[in-house]
Each structure stands twice: as C-alpha cells, then as structure tokens.
Amino acid sequence: xxxxxxxxxxxxxxxxxxxxxxxxxxxxxxxxxxxxxxxxxxxxxxxxxxxxxxxxxxxxxxxxxxxxxxxxxxxxxxxxxxxxxxxxxxxxxxxxxxxxxxxxxxxxxxxxxxxxxxxxxxxxxxxxxxxxxxxxxxxxxxxxxxxxxxxxxxxxxxxxxxxxxxxxxxxxxxxxxxxxxxxxxxxxxxxxxxxxxxxxxxxxxxxxxxxxxxxxxxxxxxxxxxxxxxxxxxxxxxxxxxxxxxxxxxxxxxxxxxxxxxxxxxxxxxxxxxxxxxxxxxxxxxxxxxxxxxxxxxxxxxxxxxxxxxxxxxxxxxxxxxxxxxxxxxxxxxxxxxxxxxxxxxxxxxxxxxxxxxxxxxxxxxxxxxxxxxxxxxxxxxxxxxxxxxxxxxxxxxxxxxxxxxxxxxxxxxxxxxxxxxxxxxxxxxxxxxxxxxxxxxx
Amino acid sequence: xxxxxxxxxxxxxxxxxxxxxxxxxxxxxxxxxxxxxxxxxxxxxxxxxxxxxxxxxxxxxxxxxxxxxxxxxxxxxxxxxxxxxxxxxxxxxxxxxxxxxxxxxxxxxxxxxxxxxxxxxxxxxxxxxxxxxxxxxxxxxxxxxxxxxxxxxxxxxxxxxxxxxxxxxxxxxxxxxxxxxxxxxxxxxxxxxxxxxxxxxxxxxxxxxxxxxxxxxxxxxxxxxxxxxxxxxxxxxxxxxxxxxxxxxxxxxxxxxxxxxxxxxxxxxxxxxxxxxxxxxxxxxxxxxxxxxxxxxxxxxxxxxxxxxxxxxxxxxxxxxxxxxxxxxxxxxxxxxxxx
Numbered sequence: 038x039x040x041x042x043x044x045x046x047x048x049x050x051x052x053x054x055x056x057x058x059x060x061x062x063x064x065x066x067x068x069x070x071x072x073x074x075x076x077x078x079x080x081x082x083x084x085x086x087x088x089x090x091x092x093x094x095x096x097x098x099x100x101x102x103x104x105x106x107x108x109x110x111x112x113x114x115x116x117x118x119x120x121x122x123x124x125x126x127x128x129x130x131x132x133x134x135x136x137x138x139x140x141x142x143x144x145x146x147x148x149x150x151x152x153x154x155x156x157x158x159x160x161x162x163x164x165x166x167x168x169x170x171x172x173x174x175x176x177x178x179x180x181x182x183x184x185x186x187x188x189x190x191x192x193x194x195x196x197x198x199x200x201x202x203x204x205x206x207x208x209x210x211x212x213x214x215x216x217x218x219x220x221x222x223x224x225x226x227x228x229x230x231x232x233x234x235x236x237x238x239x240x241x242x243x244x245x246x247x248x249x250x251x252x253x254x255x256x257x258x259x260x261x262x263x264x265x266x267x268x269x270x271x272x273x274x275x276x277x278x279x280x281x282x283x284x285x286x287x288x289x290x291x292x293x294x295x296x297x298x299x300x301x302x303x304x305x306x307x308x309x310x311x312x313x314x315x316x317x318x319x320x321x322x323x324x325x326x327x328x329x330x331x332x333x334x335x336x337x338x339x340x341x342x343x344x345x346x347x348x349x350x351x352x353x354x355x356x357x358x359x360x361x362x363x364x365x366x367x368x369x370x371x372x373x374x375x376x377x378x379x380x381x382x383x384x385x386x387x388x389x390x391x392x393x394x395x396x397x398x399x400x401x402x403x404x405x406x407x408x409x410x411x412x413x414x415x416x417x418x419x420x421x422x423x424x425x426x427x428x429x430x431x432x433x434x435x436x437x438x439x440x441x442x443x444x445x446x447x448x449x450x451x452x453x454x455x456x457x458x459x460x461x462x463x464x465x466x467x468x469x470x471x472x473x474x475x476x477x478x479x480x
Numbered sequence: 481x482x483x484x485x486x487x488x489x490x491x492x493x494x495x496x497x498x499x500x501x502x503x504x505x506x507x508x509x510x511x512x513x514x515x516x517x518x519x520x521x522x523x524x525x526x527x528x529x530x531x532x533x534x535x536x537x538x539x540x541x542x543x544x545x546x547x548x549x550x551x552x553x554x555x556x557x558x559x560x561x562x563x564x565x566x567x568x569x570x571x572x573x574x575x576x577x578x579x580x581x582x583x584x585x586x587x588x589x590x591x592x593x594x595x596x597x598x599x600x601x602x603x604x605x606x607x608x609x610x611x612x613x614x615x616x617x618x619x620x621x622x623x624x625x626x627x628x629x630x631x632x633x634x635x636x637x638x639x640x641x642x643x644x645x646x647x648x649x650x651x652x653x654x655x656x657x658x659x660x661x662x663x664x665x666x667x668x669x670x671x672x673x674x675x676x677x678x679x680x681x682x683x684x685x686x687x688x689x690x691x692x693x694x695x696x697x698x699x700x701x702x703x704x705x706x707x708x709x710x711x712x713x714x715x716x717x718x719x720x721x722x723x724x725x726x727x728x729x730x731x732x733x734x735x736x737x738x739x740x741x742x743x744x745x746x747x748x749x750x751x752x753x754x755x756x757x758x759x760x761x762x763x764x765x766x767x768x769x770x771x772x773x774x775x776x777x778x779x780x781x782x783x784x785x786x787x788x789x790x791x792x793x794x795x796x797x798x799x800x801x802x803x804x805x806x807x808x809x810x811x812x813x814x815x816x817x818x819x820x
Contacts, residue, residue: 181631207631213661218620218654225624228609229559231631252614253621260600262593263815265609297816321818 040089041110044098047076047083050279050331054078055103056111065093067114074111079163079334080195089114151353154340157308163333165307166196166272169314170234172343174204177232180318181208183223184236184273193238194274194333220246220271224253227269227323234318237273240289240327247292254323255298270317272326275303276367276418277466279331283454288419290366293325294395294428300349301395303327305370307337309393312347320349327395329368352399354406358388361412361476364403364429366392369416369467376416376472385476395425400432407433411442412479416472421449443479448472501710502552504776510552510709511769512786514544517568518766519794520577521740524567524584527798528744533584536613537598540568542739545765546671547572549712550639550732553720557634561609561622562641564599565671565738569641573608575601577797582804589804593811616642616649619668623655626666626729637665637723645676647693648685656729660697665723667716668694670733671706677742678750691733699729706734707763710772737763 047054058075061067067087074085094115098105105111160168174180181204186193188201188211201209212219216237223233237243243250254267277286294301300322304310310328317324339345355370356377365373370391377387388406392399407413413433415426426447433445451465502510521539528537540547543565551560551572562569570580575591583590583601591601599613609625612618622640629636646652647670659666670690674681687693691703700722704715712734719730737759741748773783 210662213654213657215654215657217651218623218658221617221620221651222624222627222655222658225561225609225621225626226628226631227624228621229625229628231628248614248617249620253612253617257600257602257610258818259815260592260596261602261610261815262591262595264592264604265602266818300817319820321820 039094040091040114042073042085042087042089042112042114044076044105044107044109044111045085046107047078047081050334051078051080051107053104053106056098056100056105057082059096059100061093063093063096067091067093076105079161087114091115151351154342154345156341157338158341159336160307160311160339161334161336162304162307162310162328163194163196165311165337165339166314166328167198167200169311170197170318171200171203173315173318174200174208177318179230180232180234181210182234182236183210183212183219185212185214185238187211187236192236194330196328196333197236216242216245217249221249221253223269224249224267227254227267228257228265232268232318234270234272237271239278239285239330240273240275241285241287243271243273243289250293250299250323250325251296255296258322259298266321267323268321270314270324270326272314272317273328274330274333275327276329277450277455277462280457280459280462282457286455288417288450289325290327290395290417290419291424291428293327294398294425295423296396299323299325299396301325301327302349302393303366303395304393305332305365305367305391306339307335308339308345309347309353309391311339312345313349313393315346316349319346324349327367332368347393350394350397350399352393352402353391354388354402355391356387356389358386358410360386360410361388361414361479362403362406362410363387363389363414363416363472363476364392364426365389365416366395366425367418369418372467372469373416373472375469376476379469379473380476383473383477385480387476392425398429398432400436403429403433404436407437408440411440412476413441413445414472414475414479415445415447416449416467417447418450418466420452421447422452424449446475446479448475502713502772504773504778506552506713507710507769507773507776508778508782508786510545510548510713511766511773511783512790513548513551513572514709514766514769515786516577516790516793517544517548517571519790520571520581520797521567523794523798524581525740525744527581527585527801532802533598534586535597536564537584537744538565538742539740539744540565540738542759542764543671543673543706543736544568545709545712545768546669546706546734546736547641549709550667550669550716552713553716554637554639557607557636559607559609559622559625559629559636559638560641561618561625561638562611563615563618563643563646564611564613565643566599566601566611570601570603570606570608570611573603573606575603575606575608577793578800581797581801585801585804586806587801587804588807589800594807595811595815616646616651618642619646619649619652620655620658622668623659623664623666626659626664627662630662630664635724637667637720639667639669641669641671643676644670644672644674644681644690645679645684647672647687647690653693656694656697656699656731659729660694660699663726663728665726666729667719667723668699668729668731670731671736672733673736673738675738675742675750678746680750689733691731694729694731699731701731701733703733704735706736707759707765707768709765709769
C-alpha cells in the first residue's frame with residue numbers, strides 16, 4: 038500500500054514553504070527517522086524526517102519548488118516490493134495558492150494628508166522591521182539589540198536576520214532566557230544614555246519583566262523630576278499566533294496602553310512596521326512595539342526613500358467611507374478591510390482607521406471620522422474587559438456623543454484563555470463576518 | 481577587616497599593595513561623612529515625627545560606614561544605585577543635604593522637585609541612579625549601568641547596593657549570571673543588616689553565607705565588617721581594582737546593622753532592645769572612627785569643628801526643606817514623557 042508524504046508545517050503560522058532539496062531518490066529504501074528532504078520558509082530551514090518505512094516510489098514536487106502549501110503530497114512511499122520504475126507524473130510546483138494569507142493590498146486613500154514618500158517596493162513585515170533596526174543602528178552607535186536568539190540564531194522569527202553579521206556581537210547580543218534580568222539591564226543601560234532595542238521572543242514572556250517595564254522604565258522620568266530619561270524600545274510579537282495555546286496567545290495592548298510614561302505602537306503593514314520602528318528607536322521615551330507573528334511573512338508596498346519614517350501618535354485612514362467607522366490595530370486592520378469589502382457589497386460604506394499608535398491615541402482622527410459616519414465599531418483581538426475598544430468608544434462618547442446614530446460597538450476576542458483546538462480557536466478570534474454582523478446591527 | 485569568603489580559595493582576589501588603613505585626613509573625611517549621614521537621618525526622623533515627611537521613610541542609621549567606605553574607593557564618573565534606604569548613599573555621592581531633605585518633605589527644592597519622595601531621588605550630575613522602591617529591581621538596572629560602561633569602553637565601575645532581603649530575588653541571580661557572562665564592571669554590595677523588614681536572614685534564606693551567593697558564576701567576593709569604615713574601604717579598593725582591570729563583576733557582603741526600624745512604622749518586635757544596644761555600644765562605626773582618630777592625636781577642637789559643621793548643614797537642610805514651596809500644581813502634568 039502506498040503512503041503519501043505531505044509537506045509538513047515547520048511552525049504554527051507556516052502555510053507554505055520551499056522544498057529546497059531532496060536527500061533521497063526514487064528507488065531508495067527509507068526508514069522511519071531518515072532525513073529525506075530539506076524545506077525552508079522565510080523564517081527557518083528544517084529537515085523533513087520520514088515517519089513511515091518503504092521504498093521511495095515517486096517524488097511529486099521537485100527540488101527548488103517554491104510556495105508549496107502545507108499538506109500538499111510531496112512524495113510517495115511504496116511497499117518494499119513495489120518498486121515503481123516509471124517515474125510518477127511530477128506535479129510541478131504550482132500547487133494550491135496559499136489562500137488565506139495573501140497580503141491584503143491596502144485600499145489606501147489617505148484622508149488626513151500623510152507625507153508623500155514617493156516610490157514604493159514590496160517588503161515583508163519581517164524585512165521591514167529588520168531594515169528599520171539596521172538603518173537606525175547605522176545612524177547611531179548607541180543603538181543595540183538584545184534578546185533571546187537575536188544574534189547567532191538570527192532571531193527566533195528571523196526578524197534580526199543578518200544584523201549580527203553587520204554589527205557584530207557587541208551590538209547584537211544573545212541573552213540567556215532571563216527576561217527579568219536582561220530587561221532590567223537594558224533599562225539601566227538606557228538610563229545611562231544608550232538606546233537599547235529589547236526583543237521579547239513574544240510579549241507573553243515580557244510578563245516576567247513587566248515590573249522593569251512599568252516601575253522602572255515608565256515611571257523614572259516622572260519620579261526623577263525629569264532627570265533620568267529611558268530611551269528604549271521593547272518589541273516582539275504580541276497576540277495570537279496560530280494554535281499555540283493560551284500562554285502564548287495573549288494581546289497585551291491594553292495592559293501597556295494603560296500606563297502613563299509609555300508610548301505603545303502596534304503596526305499593521307510593512308510600511309507601518311518600518312516607519313514606526315525607526316521613529317520608536319529615535320524616540321527618547323520607553324516604547325512598547327507590538328508586532329504580530331502572522332503578519333511577519335506578509336508583504337506590503339513600502340516607500341523606498343531612505344529617510345522614510347512615520348510619526349508616533351498618528352492614526353491612518355486606510356480606506357475612506359461614509360456610513361460607519363471601523364477602528365482597528367495590528368492584524369485586525371486586515372480583518373476590518375475584509376469586512377469593509379463585504380459591507381461594500383451590501384451597500385454599506387465603511388471607513389477603516391488603522392490606529393498605528395495606541396498611546397497616545399489619535400482621537401482627533403477617530404472623532405473626525407465618526408462625525409462623518411455617525412457610527413463606530415472597534416475591532417481588537419484581545420479581551421473586551423478594559424480593552425482598547427472600551428477606551429476608544431469611551432473617547433467617542435465623551436467627545437462626539439451627539440453625532441452618534443447608534444451605540445458604539447466593539448468586536449473582540451472571546452473572553453477566555455485562548456483554546457488550542459482549531460475549531461475553538463477560530464471561535465475565539467474576531468473574523469470579518471463578526472465585524473459585518475456588528476455593523477449591520479447599527480442600522 | 482576584610483576576610484575572604486570561606487571556601488573561595490580559587491578566584492580569591494589578591495590584595496596586593498594593601499593599604500595600612502586610612503590616613504589621618506582620610507579618616508577625618510570618613511568621620512565627617514558618616515556623621516553627616518547620622519545627623520541627617522536623625523533629623524529626618526524628627527521631621528517625620530512632626531508630620532513634615534510622609535509615606536515611607538527608611539533610615540540608614542547604623543550602616544553609614546558601608547556607603548562612606550565604598551565611596552572613598554570610587555572615582556569620578558563611577559555610578560551608584562541602591563534601594564529605597566537611600567539617603568545615606570545620596571549624601572555620600574555628594575548630593576546636597578538641602579535637596580535630599582526637601583525631597584523628603586515633598587517640596588520644589590527637592591532633587592525630584594517633590595515628585596519622587598524618600599525612595600525616588602536621582603542625580604545625573606553626581607552619577608546617582610536612585611532610589612528604587614521595588615526590592616531588587618535596582619540590581620539589574622545597576623548591571624545595565626555597568627553594561628553601558630563596558631559598551632562605551634569607559635573605565636568606570638557601577639556600584640549596585642541591595643539588602644539581605646533583596647538578595648533572594650530572582651533577578652539578582654539573573655544579574656549575576658549576565659554580569660559574569662558579559663564581564664561587566666559591576667560591584668554588587670549586599671548590605672546585610674540582618675533583617676529584611678522583620679524577617680531575619682536566617683529565616684529568609686537557606687544560604688548561610690551571602691558572600692558565596694555569586695560563587696556559581698565564579699564571581700569573586702569578600703565578606704566584610706561593614707561597621708568598620710577602614711575594612712570597607714580596603715575591600716572596596718580590591719573590588720574596584722578587579723573591575724577596572726576588566727575582570728568582570730565583584731561581590732561584597734557587608735555585615736552591618738540598622739539601629740532604627742525598617743521604616744518609621746516598624747514596631748521592632750522581631751529583635752531585642754539589648755541586641756540593638758549591644759551593636760550601638762560596641763560596634764558603632766562613628767565611635768570606632770573617633771577612637772581611631774584619637775590614635776592620630778587629632779585635636780578635640782578639630783572633631784568639635786566637624787560636629788558643628790555637620791550640625792549646621794543638617795539644620796540648614798531642615799530649614800530649607802520646610803521653607804521651600806510645594807511644587808506648582810502644573811508639575812502634576814510634567815515629566816511624563818520627554819519631548820521628541
């Protein structure tokens with residue numbers, strides 16, 4: 038009986054990869070545990086081990102094939118006796134378009150005039166973050182990067198790829214797994230004038246260090262009567278990735294946005310990531326920079342101007358509309374844009390605001406929009422209680438209650454620790470249809 | 481005298497060219513600096529009793545030899561960071577008594593313009609980095625000060641003070657590891673005053689010798705009589721020399737004692753009056769220095785002159801702290817973020 042070998046997923050968020058090399062040929066005997074191929078994504082390279090035994094009877098995806106979707110059959114193991122002499126028809130590497138994660142082209146119509154940066158080129162969020170760090174490290178010798186696996190391993194999510202080669206071990210520092218200690222150390226370095234970038238492998242682990250972030254980094258300027266600044270960036274993936282369970286899937290936006298003394302930034306697109314991270318590194322204050330693992334591999338158009346930078350504290354109108362304002366940040370901007378497409382098909386024109394910065398909040402842009410649309414729905418992946426949506430909607434109630442034609446509404450993650458099971462996880466994270474439903478209730 | 485921590489034979493620093501102890505002028509300066517801290521703290525205690533100082537106020541009385549002895553071993557540009565029992569450290573760093581006392585009373589003339597209080601004062605000019613209210617947090621921050629010195633290749637050391645209570649915090653051990661790994665010029669000073677608030681060291685840690693707490697990372701250490709300013713200075717010299725030579729961190733355990741409560745509201749039932757009295761009468765650092773000064777045939781008038789001088793500075797600071805105005809109400813909204 039023949040057994041199919043499927044394209045494996047190397048990480049929770051991987052949807053496709055490159056089959057870079059076959060280490061076995063048709064006709065070879067394979068034992069369970071044998072390394073049969075190498076595959077790679079933009080994040081990692083890994084070996085594929087056989088789980089079954091038998092003779093390799095066919096290779097279905099040739100070496101070098103890119104964009105091979107997870108679970109695509111890549112080879113066939115025959116039974117011992119069944120030596121497949123005839124080469125199996127080779128399925129060329131154009132399988133299964135990676136359906137869900139195709140980059141959402143920003144339907145960009147900037148209302149508030151954003152500086153025009155000219156020519157653009159496609160860039161992944163991952164590369165944008167790396168380029169931002171590299172550019173600022175070139176410009177300022179006081180900037181350095183510290184975190185777990187940032188140097189030799191090239192970043193747990195490959196965000197710091199190449200930085201060790203360019204800047205050396207003095208400025209790209211592998212830390213032991215000791216968040217509390219290295220965060221405090223970086224805060225001390227910042228108090229003495231250096232400009233650390235602290236990478237948390239994920240923001241879930243920053244809870245180990247949150248005392249240093251809040252009590253030391255955020256409060257010291259005030260407690261010292263303005264003497265002791267702390268120019269530091271805390272960055273890393275925040276929120277749910279995919280199927281990694283409750284302890285690795287929390288959104289910390291409202292935790293940090295709650296605290297005076299911090300600025301909190303949450304980019305969505307690659308342009309956001311690049312422009313805002315450069316601004317964050319230059320900023321003399323402690324910055325929480327909330328990235329998203331699922332977005333790392335997505336590509337967007339990014340200005341090629343070497344001076345490209347975005348202002349902290351300014352939201353962006355990603356799509357203009359007249360009937361309802363959708364306010365989102367990070368990966369939920371994509372969800373909001375999909376919802377806006379669906380709503381347009383139903384004759385409802387949605388304006389989509391990408392917050393970009395959560396503290397200080399650009400209430401001016403939101404209020405201006407709501408005064409036009411008279412309806413607001415906030416969208417966030419995190420929990421509702423004391424969430425960002427609660428805050429945004431309260432600001433609207435305070436500042437333009439009389440313009441509202443319907444109560445402010447929010448779409449948010451389910452108020453539960455994130456479950457592992459695929460069906461339950463999907464039930465817990467906001468989907469475009471949730472936004473559509475929430476909007477329709479306002480009419 | 482400084483003694484090498486037991487069982488630390490390998491890696492024990494060699495105290496070459498050991499000084500014979502402090503000379504006459506050095507001892508006079510130490511006496512004066514310790515007395516200033518003692519009188520300042522006594523005055524702070526009084527002002528607290530009068531309701532002029534609020535909140536928490538942790539006095540350093542009894543431990544003066546530690547900061548004074550260590551400061552004498554430091555040079556220009558070396559940094560100091562400590563916990564919330566910080567008034568003595570600030571005075572030792574050369575911060576003005578006026579500014580410290582006015583911060584205690586929450587006035588505009590305070591080092592943090594009244595916005596920090598007893599536990600949160602800083603002076604960039606004097607390289608004093610606080611004043612931290614979270615037990616142990618200053619240890620990783622102090623490690624970061626050392627990191628910045630190493631990063632910039634500057635010949636400076638950072639002195640990171642913490643108590644026996646803080647010595648059990650996880651981030652202290654994380655810091656030891658980081659400092660040893662990165663070879664940071666950081667002097668860790670455990671001020672072991674025998675009690676973390678009301679819990680004696682014996683009840684708080686299974687480590688019977690805190691000077692060995694960094695041994696797993698091969699950080700050399702000394703256990704020191706922290707009631708003897710000469711012993712402190714000598715040990716600090718060794719630690720500073722080690723750090724400046726680029727050999728990485730050093731740990732000093734100072735055996736010391738606080739005469740007063742943990743804070744002003746401490747009923748002190750965890751130790752006997754006799755224990756305190758015995759330390760005061762037999763081990764006091766200021767009395768000890770005074771006795772040594774006698775051996776130098778220092779004229780009594782010189783001592784009296786120092787006493788008068790200190791008294792005048794402290795009274796002036798108390799007057800200033802009561803006459804300096806409270807911060808302007810607009811101060812509530814300043815210093816939250818830097819412009820930029």
